[in-house]
Amino acid sequence: MNARLRLFIPLLIFAVVALVFLTLEKRMGSGEYDPSNLPSAMIGQSLPAFNLSRLMNAEQVVVAADIVGQAALLNVWATWCIACRAEHAYLNELASQGVPIFGLNYKDERAAAMQWLQRLGNPYRLNIFDFKGSLGLDLGVYGAPETYVIDAQGIIRYRHVGILNEKVWREKIEPLGLPWPVAQTQRAAL
Amino acid sequence: MISVIPEIGHLALLLCLPIAIALTVLPMAGAAGRWHLLQRSGPLLSSGLWLFLAVAFACLTYSFLHDDFSVVLVAQHSNTALPSYYKFSAVWGNHEGSLLLWVFILASWTLAVAYLGKSLPSDMHARVLAVLGGIAVGFLLFIIFTSNPFERNLISPPLEGNDLNPLLQDIGLILHPPLLYIGYVGFAVAFAFAIAALIGGKLDAAWARWTRPWTTVAWLFLTVGIALGSWWAYYELGWGGWWFWDPVENASFMPWLAGTALIHSLAATEKRGVFRSWTVLLAILAFSLSLLGTFLVRSGILVSVHAFASDPTRGMFILLFLAVTVGGSLLLYALRAPTIKPLATFKLLSRESWLLINNSLLAVSLAVVLIGTLFPLVMSALDLGSYSVGPPYFNKLFLPLMVLLMLFMGVAPYLNWKHNRLTPVLVRPWYIVSIVALLLALLAVAFLSQRYATQWRFGAFVTVTLSSWLLLMTLTHAGLKARRFARAKKLSSRQGLLSLSRSYWGMVIAHSGIAVMALGIGLTSSYSVQKELAMAPGAVADVAGYRFVLEKLEDVQGPNYSATMATFGVGRLNEGALINGLSIRLQPEKRFYYAAKNVMTEAGIHGRLTRDLYVSLGDSLESEQWAVRIYVKPFIRCIWLGALMMAAGGLLVVIDKRYMTRQPVRTDSPSGTVASNEQAMV
Structure with a gap:
């Protein structure tokens, strides 16, 4: 190749990167892409089938049917994820209010994850141990923490990327109108 | 009012x-x-x-x-x-x-x-x-x-403010951003020199010489800034980790890699007039990556623990700014960078070649980090689904590259500019050093395996061998160089050592810093011991040869928080008995910040070069018990010590006599004649 033309390669690479960012920005502006609310192809779909072991007991398998049956949260977490730690206290609070939360322990070490739950409290009904990240891949997990809202029929209704806190709960998850235990107690109080 | x-x-x-x-x-x-x-x-x-x-x-x-x-x-x-x-x-x-x-x-x-x-x-x-x-x-x-x-x-101004994010209420975070920014922005100077040279059409050895000290100063601040950030994450997140491959960490690491490559390639450009196009491209790259870092953190595209303040609406502006600065300068580069072959030639076995290898390895490492950081973004931009790459990706690809880099780094100073022959005199010290390094590693790993009651750790053996080899190669080179100089000038060997230039010592100390850091990383990841326990006052725990006694729990008041503070007495054990009583005191805290309604952990740390004792409080359990995490982390301090040594090396290069003079530099010095082989300096 002509030596002068070769010097254009960096510019070309930059143009491609810039184009990607431009697309992202555009999609962010129009609300299509929100880093804390990635549009998931899975929304409206049922939970993908899986067959994995439980975190607490490697012998015991867990399948999608173990989770389906009530409105629930599926929380993706790992001990290597710092943000998960920040969100953990709020998960404990939700669990104590009776919200069913299932855990997807993502690309993690079993021993470390068990210690984590022992230490920080265990808000999960049960935990799926996804060492290879296969279920994560099926769900299109972007990174931890991530939380999927699943209805009683096992349909994914919403996906939240990032830390789950009271604001997200109030503004994003409650408006879905699923029958949460919290909502019921509030209604009873009224 | x-x-x-x-x-x-x-x-x-x-x-x-x-x-x-x-x-x-x-x-x-x-x-x-x-x-x-x-x-x-x-x-x-x-x-x-x-x-x-x-x-x-x-x-x-x-x-x-x-x-x-x-x-x-x-x-x-x-x-x-x-x-x-x-x-x-x-x-x-x-x-x-x-x-x-x-x-x-x-x-x-x-x-x-x-x-x-x-x-x-x-x-x-x-x-x-x-x-x-x-x-x-x-x-x-x-x-x-x-x-x-x-x-x-x-x-209607409010009567009270929201308070600063408690994570940021820390001495490390007072200093971290300014240091990082001094580094980031410092690369703007190297960038400005590159652009000015492209516009003026004078991309010569003199240009490289002016750029060098500015780049080195920026690089040394960035080094300290990154090290401080890692140190902050270590003690403030209460997790005992020191690097997370978090996108924001990567954003500061990428300019550092580019800057490191730039410093080395500037040396070759100044001394021998080679790699001019590559050097100018690196100068543009280092600053572009600094801007990209700012863009990634500030635009809200990335979700990260570090992204305390981000706003997507600002992203477009930064993108436009990036397009003008980076796109414009790359266009200028494409149009004006020199394409003629350099007059100076060099052989495979020469310092130029090995600097080129160093640059290639750093460039590949940079690409690894860049791809790992941007890949998930690219995929979601193109609507190809969402992907994540975790620390395993980075560790798997990064470690082998660093091993290679250290091997080349050990040998490079022995090579002269232009050409070399592998004479017995040149090669003999390498054999000796390699054997000594192997023996040292065997001893060290045998001792540590016994001390921490673990199995033989292969990873630790490799890192100790490699780091002591690099350290000894570097120091031996200094010794030989000083002796040769002393003999020629009939000086004592002490005078010989002192007469070596500051920038040469800078190289020695910075390269030794890499060795020290690698040692720290290898040993701490092989031998760290961690225990999670439920402890009440009076409880005793023996971890890795230390006894930890929870002496008391008390409530303390800070200016804007209240806290539970635990006091641990810690002593060294020998065959089950305390040697020196509970002479060490650790006071971890759990703080509740009023305004932000946030709970924060302050770890209690007792540090020595050979090990850190690290205690942090989890949650309070029933009946006075607290969840407690105890870590013994061997040699973790070497990681930051190594970084400081690199920065100190950079400082020595900057205060070298050749840069202290204010005399105008001849701009017409033909590339290639500037360097003399004996005064070689990287």
Whole structure:
């Protein structure tokens, strides 16, 4: 190749990167892409089938049917994820209010994850141990923490990327109108 | 009484814009048209820019220190109960303030170039200042139109502020952003030199020589900044980890890798006139990655623990700015970079070749980090689904590259410029050093395996071998060089050592720093012991040869938080008995910050070079019990010590005598004749 033309390669690479960012920005502006609310192809779909072991007991398998049956949260977490730690206290609070939360322990070490739950409290009904990240891949997990809202029929209704806190709960998850235990107690109080 | 101070600051900030525009246009026009008056206007305009930005920054600081909650920014990020040193750091603990700091640091660098760079040819000097002015224009536009720190709420100013994010209430975080920014922005100077040289068409050894000290200063600040960030994550997140491959960490690491490559390739360009196109591209790259880092953190594209303040609406502006600066400079590069083959030639076994290998390895590492950081973004931009790459990806690809880099780093100083032969005299020390390193590693790993009651750790063996080999290769080279010099000049060996140049010692210390850091990383990941326990006062735990006794739990009051503080007595065990009593005291805390309603962990750490004892509190369990995490982390301090050694090495290079003289440098020195093989320096 002509030596002068070769010097254009960096510019070309930059143009491609810039184009990607431009697309992202555009999609962010129009609300299509929100880093804390990635549009998931899975929304409206049922939970993908899986067959994995439980975190607490490697012998015991867990399948999608173990989770389906009530409105629930599926929380993706790992001990290597710092943000998960920040969100953990709020998960404990939700669990104590009776919200069913299932855990997807993502690309993690079993021993470390068990210690984590022992230490920080265990808000999960049960935990799926996804060492290879296969279920994560099926769900299109972007990174931890991530939380999927699943209805009683096992349909994914919403996906939240990032830390789950009271604001997200109030503004994003409650408006879905699923029958949460919290909502019921509030209604009873009224 | 409504203070007028923020308005003064606002006005000063607004006035910066025309000054910066003038700084961009006038010296550049002066250089093009050879109008001397305009050409020499740079220093005056730089001073003006610096002065007005200093006023703006001082006014914002004043508003923070005096709790002026009519300024929206202060109300959002400060609080009357906040100690005044945190009020001070709160100035840049937010988006708007940190940008103001960024541009203030840029103005400070510009001022330094304006007055320390007077020995430069005047057209070059004018162009460099103009490019720096142009960058300032971009950032000022961004601040004034999208992120004004002086926005006010005069109608109903709140009586109390929201408080600073408790994670940021820490000495490490007071210093981390300024150091990082000094590094980031410092690469703007290297960038400005590169652009000025491309415009002026003079990309020669003299250009490399001027760029070198500025780049090294920026690099050393960035090194300290990154190390401090890692140290902060270590003790403040209560997790015992020191690097997470978090996107924001990567954003600061990428310019560092590019900067490291740049420092080395500048050496080759200065000494031998080779790699000129590559060097200028690296200078553009280092600064572009600094901008990209700012863009990634500030635009909200990335979700990260570090992204304390982000806003997607600002992303477009930064993107436009990136397109102009980076796209423009790469276009200029494509049009003007020299394509002629360098006059100087070199053989495979020469320092040039090995610097090229070093540069390639650093470039590949950079690509690994860049791809790992951007890949998930690219995939979601193209709507190809969402992917994540975790620490396993980085570790798997990064470690082998670093091993190779260390091997080449050990040998490179032994090679001369231009060509070399592998004579027995040259190679003999390598054999000896390799055998000694192997023996040392065997001893060390045998001792550590026994001390920490673990199995034989292969990873530890490899790292100890490699790091001691690199350390010994580097120090042996210094010793041999000093002896040769002493013999030739009939000096004592001590005088011989002292007569080696500062920049040579800088290389020795920086390379040793890499060895020390690698040692720390290898040993701490192989031998760390961690235990999670439930402990009540009086409880005893024996971990890795230390006894930890929880002596008491008490409630303490901080200025803006309340805390539970545990006191641990710790002593060394020998065959089950305490040697020296419980002589070490650790006091971890669990803090509750009132205003932000946030719980934070403060770890209790007792550090020695050979090990850290680290205790942090989890949650309170029933009946006075607390969840407690105890870590014994061997040699973790070597990681930061190594980083400091690298920075110290950089400092020595900068204060080398050759850069201290203010005499004008000949610009016409033909590349290739500058270097003499004996005074070789990297």
